[in-house]
Structure formats: structure tokens, C-alpha cells
Amino acid sequence: MAHKIILDTDPGIDDAMAIFFAFQSPDIEVLGLTTVFGNVPVTMAAQNALTLCEIAGKDIPVTKGVGMPWVGPESTYAHFVHGDYGFGDIKPEAPKTELDPRSSAQFIVDMARKYPGEITIVAIGPLGNLALALRLEPDLPKLVKGVSIMGGAAFVPGNVTPVAEANIWNDAHAAEIVFAADWDLTMFGLDVTNFTPFSPIFVEKLEEKNNTLGGFVKESAQFYMDFYSQNREDRVCFFHDAFPLAHLRHPELFELTEGHARVGTGTLDRGQTVVAPKGTTPSPLWNEAKTIKVATKVDHAKLEQLFIDTYAL
Numbered sequence: 001m002a003h004k005i006i007l008d009t010d011p012g013i014d015d016a017m018a019i020f021f022a023f024q025s026p027d028i029e030v031l032g033l034t035t036v037f038g039n040v041p042v043t044m045a046a047q048n049a050l051t052l053c054e055i056a057g058k059d060i061p062v063t064k065g066v067g068m069p070w071v072g073p074e075s076t077y078a079h080f081v082h083g084d085y086g087f088g089d090i091k092p093e094a095p096k097t098e099l100d101p102r103s104s105a106q107f108i109v110d111m112a113r114k115y116p117g118e119i120t121i122v123a124i125g126p127l128g129n130l131a132l133a134l135r136l137e138p139d140l141p142k143l144v145k146g147v148s149i150m151g152g153a154a155f156v157p158g159n160v161t162p163v164a165e166a167n168i169w170n171d172a173h174a175a176e177i178v179f180a181a182d183w184d185l186t187m188f189g190l191d192v193t194n195f196t197p198f199s200p201i202f203v204e205k206l207e208e209k210n211n212t213l214g215g216f217v218k219e220s221a222q223f224y225m226d227f228y229s230q231n232r233e234d235r236v237c238f239f240h241d242a243f244p245l246a247h248l249r250h251p252e253l254f255e256l257t258e259g260h261a262r263v264g265t266g267t268l269d270r271g272q273t274v275v276a277p278k279g280t281t282p283s284p285l286w287n288e289a290k291t292i293k294v295a296t297k298v299d300h301a302k303l304e305q306l307f308i309d310t311y312a313l
Contacts, residue, residue: 002029003248004118004145006108008065009241010038010125011048013082013217013224017206017307018124018241019049020213023056024310027249031111031119032061034104038125038170039078040086042067045125048086050095055216062097065104066128070173071265078166081227088223090216105132112143119143120248123178124150124241126167131174134181141183148244151175152189152273154259154294160271165190168263169271176263179273185292186256188243189273192295196243197236200225202304209312239307246303247295253306255297260289 007022007030009015022028033053035045046064053060068074085091100107108129112119121144123130130147134140151167152175158164168175168189179185203221206214225237247254257277264272275294276286 002027003120004029004031004115005120005122005248006031006034006111008034008036008104008121008123008125008129009049010036010040010045011052012039012045012086012125012241013088013220014239014241015039015124016052016087016220017217017239018245019052020056020217021242021307021310022245023058024213024313025245025249026313028245030058030060032063032100032107034063034065034107034129036065036104036125036129037067037075038167039082041077044086046099047095048092050097050099051092054095054097056213061100061107063100063102063104063107066132069171070128070131070177075170081224083223088220090220104129105136108133109137109140112137112140116143117145120145121147122244122248123147124244126171126174127151127178128171128174131177134177141181144183146184146186147178148186148188148248150188150193150241150244152187154187154189154191154273154275155296156191156194158271159190159194163264163269164271165273168273172263172265172271175271176265179261179263179292180290182290186244186247186295187273187292188247188295192254192298193238193240193243196238196298196300196303198239198304200235205308206311209308214311242307243295243298246306250306253299253302254295256293257296258291258293260286261292262286262289
């Protein structure tokens with residue numbers, strides 16, 4: 001049976017790689033792409049999502065969602081990582097298709113009501129859409145199968161501040177709402193993604209297996225590699241956003257740790273994802289917090305082969 005998912009995204013180079021991986025996966029049914037600000041402004045994210053659907057030949061709903069953090073000013077975005085238009089040095093043509101008129105949060109709620117207990121929300125950007133969906137439908141955790149996010153740093157340093165990863169830092173108050181909700185949440189953060197670099201040979205293989213989709217990833221990823229290869233002897237990039245999708249298909253490739261989680265929203269700890277493994281603390285402040293699962297290890301070789309084989313389908 002196919003996994004029904006909603007892919008909440010801010011495309012984004014690694015988002016593009018992940019979206020194409022989901023489209024190519026025979027056991028994943030993408031019900032729609034819900035977009036959010038993050039790597040790029042939300043209007044650009046929505047247009048980029050339409051572009052990716054057109055490149056892949058997919059006719060699915062794309063919605064525009066939250067464009068600002070739950071609290072605080074507009075983001076400064078990550079153009080230095082993803083390029084001026086989100087796809088490295090590629091300036092995509094304006095998409096010919098149009099957005100679904102619903103907000104991303106409303107689309108999430110509508111689909112959850114339509115397919116109760118069947119949908120996994122895969123969130124690979126900041127979590128504003130999920131937080132808003134929880135406000136629109138407080139029973140949303142009962143209506144979805146689970147939530148898998150790319151974000152956070154439980155037991156390792158952050159990549160925006162010493163303690164915070166970008167997706168969580170971008171909308172920390174929204175993340176606090178999402179992490180506190182009573183649903184099955186699995187986090188794929190820097191604990192696992194930052195220890196799984198991909199070489200130029202990897203994107204060349206994606207292009208070899210799929211000239212259209214893999215070729216787009218290879219071309220856009222050159223800018224991404226330039227960023228990640230600074231101050232390194234080897235040339236690499238990191239495809240963070242595809243990890244929760246890979247786990248959905250092959251959970252045996254990953255090691256998970258379960259623990260009580262809280263998200264920092266203060267000045268210095270903004271976006272920090274602190275996880276206390278179950279049974280390690282007597283503090284009620286932590287033991288009363290919701291538990292989540294955190295990916296801490298992955299079989300790198302098998303993961304890479306899964307991506308390559310899926311692009312070849």
C-alpha cells in the first residue's frame with residue numbers, strides 16, 4: 001500500500017531532490033505540495049513547487065502558505081545557500097500551472113479530514129503551516145498517521161547558531177506548537193543529515209539514471225556544493241530534506257532515539273531542540289513534555305543507493 005503524504009516544503013535545492021525522490025517512489029502517493037517561507041520567500045517557494053511539478057510531469061495541488069514567522073520579523077532567507085531563485089544558478093521560467101486557491105494550512109486540514117488516519121505530513125521547511133493547521137483543526141493529531149520533519153539538532157550543534165538548525169530557528173514559536181502536539185513525530189535533523197555528505201559522483205549518477213530530474217538536481221546542486229565545500233578538502237553537499245522520505249520507505253536504514261522534546265524560543269536559545277532521552281531525567285519539566293523520535297544514525301551506503309535506484313525508476 002502506498003504511503004499517502006503531504007509534502008510541506010520551501011524549495012530549495014535539497015527540497016527539489018527530495019520532491020523528485022517522492023515523485024519517483026512507487027510506494028509514495030504525494031497528495032499535494034504545501035509551501036512555506038524558508039530557503040526563499042513563500043511566493044517564490046510556491047512558484048518553485050509548481051515548476052518542479054511541471055518538470056516531473058505531475059498534476060497535483062500546490063498551495064501557498066505561511067510567509068512570516070509566528071513571532072518576529074520577516075526572514076532574511078538563505079539565498080547564499082540556494083541561490084537567488086532557490087535553484088542555484090538556474091533561473092526557472094514562470095510556471096504555466098496555477099496554485100490551488102486554499103492556504104497550505106487549510107489544504108492540510110482538508111486532506112486529513114478526507115483521509116483520516118492515512119496521511120503522513122512530511123515537513124521539510126519551517127513549521128508555520130503545521131502550527132496554523134493545528135489552530136484551524138485542534139483534532140488534527142487524531143486525523144493524521146504521523147509527522148516526519150527535517151529540522152532540529154538534538155545532540156549536535158546547530159547550523160545557524162551554536163544550538164539551532166535553520167528550519168526550526170526560522171519559526172521557533174511555530175516549532176514549539178508542533179513539537180507539543182499529541183501526534184507521532186519523528187525528527188530528522190543535523191544529528192543524521194550533517195554526517196551524511198554526498199559527493200559530486202552522486203549527483204552525476206542521478207543525472208545518468210534520470211536525465212530530466214537527475215539532470216536538474218545535478219545542475220542546481222553545483223551552487224549548493226560551492227557553499228558546503230567551503231573550508232573543506234573534499235567537494236560535497238548535503239541532501240537533508242530527503243531523509244524523512246527515505247525513512248518512510250525503508251525505516252530499517254535508520255537508528256532512532258526516543259525522548260522528551262522542547263523547543264527554545266528565547267533570545268539565545270531560539271530554535272534549540274533539546275531532547276531528553278526517556279528515563280534519563282527525574283525532572284517533571286522534561287518528563288511532562290511530549291516524546292518524539294530522533295534519527296541519530298543511517299546506513300549511508302544503502303541510503304545513497306536507494307536514492308540512485310529510485311531516480312532510475
